[in-house]
Amino acid sequence: MTVLIAIPARYASTRYPGKPLVELNGPDGRKTLIRRSWEAAMAVKGADRVVVATDDARIADHATAFGAEVVMTSTACQNGTERCAEVAAKLPGFDIVVNLQGDAPLTPAWFIEDLVAGLNADPLAEIATPVLRCEGAMQAKLLDDRRHGRVGGTTAVFGAGGRGLYFSKEVIPFTGRDYADDEPTPVFHHVGVYAYRPAALAAYPDWQVGPLETLEGLEQLRFLENGRAVLCVEVQARGRQFWELNNPSDVPVIESMMSQMG
16 A cells, blocks of 8 residues: 655635745744644655645745655645645555645644554545544634634544544534533544545546535535545544644644643
8 A cells, every 4th residue: 555645735825825834933943834744744654755735936945945845736726635636646656645734733643644544444435534532622722713703623523434424614513511621522623634545536626616615615525515435533642732723823822732742
């Protein structure tokens, strides 16, 4: 089984322009978001190739300078999955293509390793994505983002066999209660990583964008809206904190987490 990891990165983000080149201060000094995401990908065991996928020369030049392989993609790509589809078409022959989005530098290597193993073990699934059970503190952060009108993390609900039912930027399911900081909740934080079978990834750009994807702005909903099986793979934090960089206010949160993790 051969695995390609692609890291989609675009400069023209609506919510946070230039986000991949934002510097994050950590115990190892100041490094850009895209560099930290690339280093996270390079730590994954079993990955045969890691590339940065972008349509922007500033990101490409920076990534090349710190040693990353870059694949240039079209400016017409609507999301990271479409960008990964272009990469897979240019670099054929891999059994699984992983999309490690460039705004999740805290993604532990085992999240991706477990994700690839989960997809490999389920021949009926065409895409897999990790989910992390929230403790009370994480759920409170998600709810706080929504109360203040910030687009924060995504949550997922799934049924038997881990089959994805829905993904939302709202906090679902509704629980109706507060939880202690370290108390497990029924809410699962969706981790922005995907593993695709090449055939499903190749078909994706030709599917029409549906109403749910349009409303939520979540690319994985296109698979559900086209009747494709999405596997949710529960991963374990193992004491690590996880957060994505969606807004400028997330920078100090991630820097604090990196400092605490050393």
